[in-house]
């Protein structure tokens with residue numbers, strides 16, 4: 593009984609066997625596409641301007657000793 597999975601990229605059925613070297617993908621192309629999508633997802637950081645750490649931080653006479 594062959595197990596068939598769907599290619600995450602193109603949704604084509606892929607037979608889960610030793611011959612399907614790119615499983616769960618149907619081909620090397622689909623594997624790379626998914627990999628690329630994953631990477632672009634990781635780099636999709638919202639355009640958040642870096643907060644100035646010093647902004648609002650107290651500086652000057654800060655009592656440290658009790």
Ligand SMILES: [Zn+2]
Nearest residue numbers: 599602618622
């Ligand atoms: Zn595919």
